[in-house]
Amino acid sequence: MRAAAARVVHAVQVEGRSLTTALAAVEGALPARDLALLQELCYGTLRLLPRLHALIAILLTRPLRRADRILQALMAVGLYQLVSTRIPAHAAVAATVAATRTLERPRAAGLVNAALRRFQREEAALLARVGHDDADPALFPDWLVGRLKAAWPEHWRQIIAVSNQRPPMTLRVNLLRTSRAEYTAMLANAGFTARELPGLPAALMLDEPVPTRRLPGFADGLVSVQDAAAQWAAALLDPRAGESVLDACAAPGNKTSHLLEQAGGGLDLTAVDLDPDRLAPLRENLARLGLGARVLAADARAAAPDWPGAPYHRILLDAPCSATGVIRRHPDIKYLRRDSDIAALTATQDAILAALWPLLRPGGRLLYATCSVLPDENQARVQAFLAAHPDAHAVALGLPDALACAPGVQLLPAAHGGDGFYFALLERRP
Numbered sequence: 001m002r003a004a005a006a007r008v009v010h011a012v013q014v015e016g017r018s019l020t021t022a023l024a025a026v027e028g029a030l031p032a033r034d035l036a037l038l039q040e041l042c043y044g045t046l047r048l049l050p051r052l053h054a055l056i057a058i059l060l061t062r063p064l065r066r067a068d069r070i071l072q073a074l075m076a077v078g079l080y081q082l083v084s085t086r087i088p089a090h091a092a093v094a095a096t097v098a099a100t101r102t103l104e105r106p107r108a109a110g111l112v113n114a115a116l117r118r119f120q121r122e123e124a125a126l127l128a129r130v131g132h133d134d135a136d137p138a139l140f141p142d143w144l145v146g147r148l149k150a151a152w153p154e155h156w157r158q159i160i161a162v163s164n165q166r167p168p169m170t171l172r173v174n175l176l177r178t179s180r181a182e183y184t185a186m187l188a189n190a191g192f193t194a195r196e197l198p199g200l201p202a203a204l205m206l207d208e209p210v211p212t213r214r215l216p217g218f219a220d221g222l223v224s225v226q227d228a229a230a231q232w233a234a235a236l237l238d239p240r241a242g243e244s245v246l247d248a249c250a251a252p253g254n255k256t257s258h259l260l261e262q263a264g265g266g267l268d269l270t271a272v273d274l275d276p277d278r279l280a281p282l283r284e285n286l287a288r289l290g291l292g293a294r295v296l297a298a299d300a301r302a303a304a305p306d307w308p309g310a311p312y313h314r315i316l317l318d319a320p321c322s323a324t325g326v327i328r329r330h331p332d333i334k335y336l337r338r339d340s341d342i343a344a345l346t347a348t349q350d351a352i353l354a355a356l357w358p359l360l361r362p363g364g365r366l367l368y369a370t371c372s373v374l375p376d377e378n379q380a381r382v383q384a385f386l387a388a389h390p391d392a393h394a395v396a397l398g399l400p401d402a403l404a405c406a407p408g409v410q411l412l413p414a415a416h417g418g419d420g421f422y423f424a425l426l427e428r429r430p
Contacts, residue, residue: 001034002095003102005041006074012046012332014069019046019332036211045073045080046331047164050139052076052083054130059115071108074099078116082123089120135161143339144324151375155403155412159373159420162413163327169209170418172226172254173202174289176261180204183223186216197417199400200231202261205416221289226254227326229411229418230371232399233316234258236423237367241266243313247293248272248300248356253282255318260291269293270309272300301348303355311361319349321370321377325413325420342376349381357389362430365395370422373412378422379405385426395425 004026011022023042027035045052056075057063064072078096081087093116100109119126131138135157137145148156171194173183180202187194187204194204205228215223233255239245241263247256250271260267273279276297283295294308305311322345327333353368360366368385370377386392386407394407401417402409408424 001030001038002041002074002077002099004030005038005045005077006070006099006103008038008042009045009049009076010070010073013049013073013335016336018336019043019330040085041077041080043331044084044166045076046335047328048080048084048139049076049331049335051130051132051136052079054138055079055119055126056115058126058129059118060111068105068108070103071100071105071112074103075112075115078112079119082116082119083127093117093120133161134164139164139334141334141337144334144337147339147374151373152412159412162415165328165415166209167227167328167419168416169206170197170226170228170231171204171206171215172224172231172258172261173204174222174224174261175202176265177220177222177290178217183217186222190214190216197228200228200235202258203228203231219288224254224257224285224289226258227329227419229325229421230254231258231418232411232421232423233318233367233369234262236397236425237314237316237365239263239267239314242268244268244270244309244311245314245316246270246272246307246309246312246356246359247316247318248303248352249274249318249320250316251275251278251282253285255316256282256293257285257289257291259316260286260293261289265291267293268309270296270307270312272296272298272307274299301351301355303352303359305359307359310359311364312359313361313364315356315360315364315366316369317352317356317366318369318371319352319377319381321345321349321372322374323371325371325373325411325422328413329419342374346376346381349377350384353381353385354388357385357392357428360428362391362428364428366426366428368408368422368424368426371419372422373410373420375405378410379408379424382407382424382426391429392426393429395427397423397425399423 008022011017081092097109097113173180193207197203245267250256251273256271271293397409399409402411411421413420
């Protein structure tokens with residue numbers, strides 16, 4: 001288990017692989033009962049990795065050789081257990097030391113043991129040296145801290161703090177199959193508690209996350225897992241039964257299915273994504289929920305008038321972005337994303353917006369959404385689009401706890417709420 005976690009952390013931080021890919025490479029070798037702990041160790045270690053590296057530098061008398069950087073990942077996993085989990089310290093140390101054999105570094109057992117034992121003895125003093133504040137900018141890359149300070153001078157510390165915490169688990173009740181009250185009762189019968197979220201009639205936020213497989217009725221399509229902020233997309237686009245709708249960049253399909261649920265299943269909906277492999281979970285989601293849509297592998301930058309269902313009454317563009325609003329769910333973003341990526345992303349966003357607009361009917365509406373908190377990807381893109389398209393105008397939006405960022409609104413990551421999301425609703429003049 002600890003060896004597997006170290007391999008995942010090493011794959012992300014050293015090899016530049018995504019956390020999803022790195023986890024998939026090791027999960028098959030572990031029993032199902034161990035997967036939840038593996039994920040906790042990997043996600044948690046990556047959230048705090050700069051701080052854990054600083055501790056390791058203090059605990060070691062000399063740096064590790066480049067060939068032994070897997071040991072740095074292992075010690076980071078061990079320290080994370082001691083700092084941030086309820087795993088008994090003796091068990092955490094013993095299991096981490098034992099993992100040196102699995103990693104074919106048995107001679108390092110003494111080194112790892114000595115480092116972790118020293119941390120136990122000097123924990124308070126060591127944490128005082130490296131810090132223990134979730135809002136510590138050292139936990140984020142410098143380029144991103146600079147952008148956050150410039151964009152959100154009053155909120156940047158909040159963004160960093162929340163992004164370094166465990167995310168809440170929010171559900172979306174399938175109101176075609178049951179009511180929120182009925183499903184809340186089902187949760188209670190299963191021993192889980194949840195609270196309703198204002199303005200989102202299908203949302204329930206669990207008081208404690210649980211494995212998806214334990215959710216009552218999940219396999220039968222009674223409920224889906226979807227962040228609270230993401231659930232605003234269907235509400236803002238507000239498709240009506242009988243309308244033709246395009247969900248561009250649709251995979252893995254949570255927003256696709258939510259659009260269908262909100263309209264009673266009666267949409268002529270086409271779901272498009274560039275990556276054919278990502279369409280498999282989209283189809284699985286639709287099948288589980290008993291919903292139907294056309295599914296098309298295509299590049300939204302090359303959208304064409306002969307796409308099925310065009311021209312559309314409604315278009316949802318959940319644009320490819322830096323994902324800086326969902327770092328708490330994807331901590332590998334801190335190590336994989338670069339400042340230079342933003343220009344390429346904004347060019348893609350502009351290209352998709354321009355390509356989709358001719359597919360919208362006069363009087364129709366397009367919702368531009370990102371899970372970014374960077375203005376360059378959000379209001380700057382919509383401002384540029386409006387300047388170039390006189391037949392487009394922005395519809396005023398009002399969301400609880402959202403910041404006005406004309407045109408559009410910005411939700412920042414919230415400790416007991418949703419992720420960071422931007423929304424702008426554009427209407428095509430008749």
